[in-house]
Amino acid sequence: MTSISERRLEQRPPLEKIMDTVFLWAARISALAIAGVLIWIITLVFIQALPAIGQFGLGFLFKSTWNPVRDEYGILTPIYGTIVSSLIALLISVPIGLGVSIVLSEDYLPTQIQRILVFLVELLAAIPSVVYGLWGVFVLIPFLREITPLKGPSMLPAALILSVMILPTISAIARDALINVDIGVRQAAVGLGATRWETILLVILPAASSGIIGGIMLALGRALGETMAVTMLIGNSNQLNVSLFQPSNTISSLLANQFAEASGLQVSALMYAALVLAIITLVVNMLAQIVVTQLQKI
Amino acid sequence: MLSSEDTINQTQAVLNAENVDIYYGDFLALKGIYMEIPKNKVTAFIGPSGCGKSTLLRCYNRLNDLIPVFKLNGKITYHGQNLYDQDVDPVQVRRRIGMVFQKPNPFPKSIYENITFGAKINGFKGDFDQLVEESLRGAALWEEVKDKLKQNGMSISGGQQQRLCIARTIALKPDVILMDEPCAALDPISTLKVEELIHQLKEEYTIIIVTHNMQQAARVADYTGFFNVRVTEEGKRQGYLAEHDLTEVIFQNPKEEATKQYVSGRFG
Numbered sequence: 001m002t003s004i005s006e007r008r009l010e011q012r013p014p015l016e017k018i019m020d021t022v023f024l025w026a027a028r029i030s031a032l033a034i035a036g037v038l039i040w041i042i043t044l045v046f047i048q049a050l051p052a053i054g055q056f057g058l059g060f061l062f063k064s065t066w067n068p069v070r071d072e073y074g075i076l077t078p079i080y081g082t083i084v085s086s087l088i089a090l091l092i093s094v095p096i097g098l099g100v101s102i103v104l105s106e107d108y109l110p111t112q113i114q115r116i117l118v119f120l121v122e123l124l125a126a127i128p129s130v131v132y133g134l135w136g137v138f139v140l141i142p143f144l145r146e147i148t149p150l151k152g153p154s155m156l157p158a159a160l161i162l163s164v165m166i167l168p169t170i171s172a173i174a175r176d177a178l179i180n181v182d183i184g185v186r187q188a189a190v191g192l193g194a195t196r197w198e199t200i201l202l203v204i205l206p207a208a209s210s211g212i213i214g215g216i217m218l219a220l221g222r223a224l225g226e227t228m229a230v231t232m233l234i235g236n237s238n239q240l241n242v243s244l245f246q247p248s249n250t251i252s253s254l255l256a257n258q259f260a261e262a263s264g265l266q267v268s269a270l271m272y273a274a275l276v277l278a279i280i281t282l283v284v285n286m287l288a289q290i291v292v293t294q295l296q297k298i
Numbered sequence: 299m300l301s302s303e304d305t306i307n308q309t310q311a312v313l314n315a316e317n318v319d320i321y322y323g324d325f326l327a328l329k330g331i332y333m334e335i336p337k338n339k340v341t342a343f344i345g346p347s348g349c350g351k352s353t354l355l356r357c358y359n360r361l362n363d364l365i366p367v368f369k370l371n372g373k374i375t376y377h378g379q380n381l382y383d384q385d386v387d388p389v390q391v392r393r394r395i396g397m398v399f400q401k402p403n404p405f406p407k408s409i410y411e412n413i414t415f416g417a418k419i420n421g422f423k424g425d426f427d428q429l430v431e432e433s434l435r436g437a438a439l440w441e442e443v444k445d446k447l448k449q450n451g452m453s454i455s456g457g458q459q460q461r462l463c464i465a466r467t468i469a470l471k472p473d474v475i476l477m478d479e480p481c482a483a484l485d486p487i488s489t490l491k492v493e494e495l496i497h498q499l500k501e502e503y504t505i506i507i508v509t510h511n512m513q514q515a516a517r518v519a520d521y522t523g524f525f526n527v528r529v530t531e532e533g534k535r536q537g538y539l540a541e542h543d544l545t546e547v548i549f550q551n552p553k554e555e556a557t558k559q560y561v562s563g564r565f566g
């Protein structure tokens with residue numbers, strides 16, 4: 001009999017160790033590959049944008065001419081259009097999406113109906129954006145023409161369509177965040193005599209806020225980059241117009257519209273625009289990260 | 299079943315269960331409970347896992363209302379008023395009958411806000427700073443956290459969190475405090491602190507505590523209810539109140555054989 005202290009730890013089988021190493025490297029390579037693809041894309045876009053950057057500098061961001069004949073380019077209108085259409089979309093879909101997520105995370109509805117509604121909301125995300133575009137052209141714009149001064153494709157229908165398209169992102173992520181709030185916290189609030197609304201507004205929503213903000217930022221990212229439906233509805237005009245009833249443009253619809261026929265410096269200018277869009281999206285995501293980590297600290 | 303009836307009846311009953319059956323869907327979890335909870339005393343609920351201690355505890359402040367399949371037959375009265383009457387508002391019940399849970403569950407808010415939450419939703423008009431200090435002192439936590447009231451309630455130790463939850467409950471100035479295994483997640487020192495606290499609290503409050511720790515029941519409780527499980531003919535497990543008496547009687551001289559076995563640790 002050997003006492004415990006004399007017994008040596010056994011070696012693990014070599015195969016097990018090899019598997020560990022293989023797994024570790026597979027994980028490392030996958031992680032690096034993602035970063036690599038991102039850097040590769042940005043670098044390529046940047047190289048192709050170089051001629052336009054040299055030619056126009058930062059003035060590119062503040063001019064609203066887009067003239068392939070004279071090779072004069074500026075993207076003030078698309079930048080403005082991108083930001084405004086996305087913000088309007090958020091303004092509409094955040095309150096609605098939060099409402100939807102609250103209803104679908106509480107037990108207001110019979111489980112069956114709730115399940116169907118959850119499915120339908122998720123289905124909204126599965127509709128191809130060209131279908132949204134068609135619906136906008138044939139239903140939304142004619143309808144808006146009846147009730148507003150709007151004449152045809154313009155900022156308002158584009159922003160409205162965007163709000164519908166990002167609704168499922170917000171409501172699905174917010175619902176997950178709400179459902180994942182520790183049940184103990186809810187019981188604590190109810191146990192202290194909070195009504196259902198007090199529980200939701202004062203405890204559950206704040207506890208889920210980092211997840212909800214994350215969802216909103218993801219939705220914003222989608223709105224900033226959405227191309228097809230917006231291109232079909234926004235009118236694609238580079239005239240800077242503050243009215244929501246006038247045609248406007250976004251960076252992605254500018255790219256979608258012009259790329260096929262572009263050549264020379266115009267290609268480079270479009271690449272420059274693409275770079276700007278990538279930077280805007282990146283900044284939004286970074287801000288989101290900061291906000292989320294700040295909220296988690298509180 | 300309720301022996302030493304006279305001793306229990308000498309003090310005024312705050313809560314009284316009369317022939318209570320509790321169902322989850324078709325499942326009869328607890329059957330035929332008659333039980334009086336005396337005022338300003340500590341009553342312990344003990345018994346094997348799954349016998350329905352938490353279930354009954356949650357009935358006293360209608361927390362089971364959150365469970366859709368929950369159903370109660372019979373009567374639970376609070377100072378004579380049936381808690382399950384149509385016109386009783388569960389929100390009002392919970393403001394009088396507070397609850398401390400097994401797992402410390404502070405809100406992800408500051409320590410300060412954890413305490414003031416209940417007061418705020420109740421339309422409290424007084425001095426919040428004073429309420430916070432009073433409640434934290436009442437829960438023997440003030441000295442440890444007075445310099446970090448702005449810190450998140452989840453950033454303190456588990457034992458401190460549990461005392462914060464107790465402080466949050468007494469900030470409501472309830473009448474009854476229900477505690478469901480409040481020390482299950484705590485180390486021995488924190489447990490001792492909570493027990494001392496319970497001793498102080500019973501001056502002002504009526505307390506019911508569920509515990510799996512026999513020594514704890516013996517230490518803190520004036521009365522003890524032993525719940526047990528029987529298997530019905532259909533093979534369902536059904537909880538019932540086996541014996542309810544002064545704690546000394548339950549631990550030293552129980553009437554039921556099952557109680558004797560359980561409190562001495564010789565239980566299946």
Ligand SMILES: Nc1ncnc2c1ncn2[C@@H]1O[C@H](COP(=O)(O)OP(=O)(O)OP(=O)(O)O)[C@@H](O)[C@H]1O
Pocket residue numbers: 322327345346347348349350351352353354365367535537
């Ligand atoms: N929400 C619920 N839905 C359905 N059945 C439940 C629910 N909660 C408890 N039960 C059942 O009711 C019975 C009593 O459960 P309860 O949690 O009250 O036991 P307990 O005595 O507190 O046990 P423990 O000591 O393990 O905490 C168990 O059979 C349990 O499975």
Ligand SMILES: [Mg+2]
Pocket residue numbers: 351352353478508
């Ligand atoms: Mg329990």
